[in-house]
Amino acid sequence: MSIDWGRVAEVQRFIIGLGVLVAICLWVYRIGQWTLFRIPAFREFASTWNIRVAEDDFSKTEIALRKLGLSTIPQDPLREAGKKNAAFVHARYKIYIFLLGLGGADLAKSAINSIDHQRIEGSMKAPALSLACVALPLLMWRARRSPGVARYRFLLSIMSAVEACEAVMSAQPDERHKELRQLDDACATVRRSILKVHLIAASTGRRSPRRQRAKQHAAQVVAKLEMVEAEIDSKGDGALRSLAALLVKIGNNYAVGNASNLLPAQSLRGVEVTPNREGLRMAGVVSTAVAALLLSTLFGLPDVAIFTVTSAAALLASIAIYGPRSAIAKSRELLGIIWR
16 A cells, blocks of 8 residues: 555645634634624623523523423523523524535535536535535534533523423323423433533633532433433323423522532432443544544545545444434534524
């Protein structure tokens, strides 16, 4: 096997160039944001907008709690949590989804043209392909990792799970199984977020002694949620109310800054923690995609083939490791943020 070192150097240049491009985009965004917030009229508009969107988001949860018979449970911290950035979270996701959709449509069009003309055209060329398939997903990832976005996204997932509890209780017998499946997906999203709550809250450093304690507590909270979820089939509406109340308590504690104390210690007694293998799963997907990219490059495959092989490897690895339902659940969560 002969290694095309010129090809390897070309890929390295692309990666460095994309890194610079992403850094420039992020800095332009931050400078623009800083400039806008120096304008009093914009600050006032943004504040009013965020409050209105946060109230709209919580209104559905409030109705669900009322129907569940939990209207007396404290809700103020959860209700107030998004009034600083709710509108920005929704707007940011809509913008990035629009950009991803635009890039994806252009990529599909260029792929069809390349097949018809038997040569690489438009967005299938290496620079444009790299921009569409690497830069935009990286920007989307950065949006998710933004502290304000991640925190409100976590609270939105809790609200969605509470609303799913009410949907199950209100469902007709022949529709109940569908609502139960959606409840499972919503609770799975909450559990994944809780296991990352120390990162979402950004309240502990990497070497902080509190970090391990926060991880252990999060694992106990997840185990407690799983125990309550498992009682739904046997206890029915009572278990749904208990689950919704538990979710609201978690959301309230997180909203007031108690990310490492989402539930009181007495409610977690006797809870057995299950191992968390999320890191291993993610490492498996990333390793598979990187291996496919490196092998495709070393064998000197064309740009289109490199993209196809890498994407297919990542997709198949995700399906094998996470299962097809995970992609559906994450897509539903994303759509719920955009069109809540």
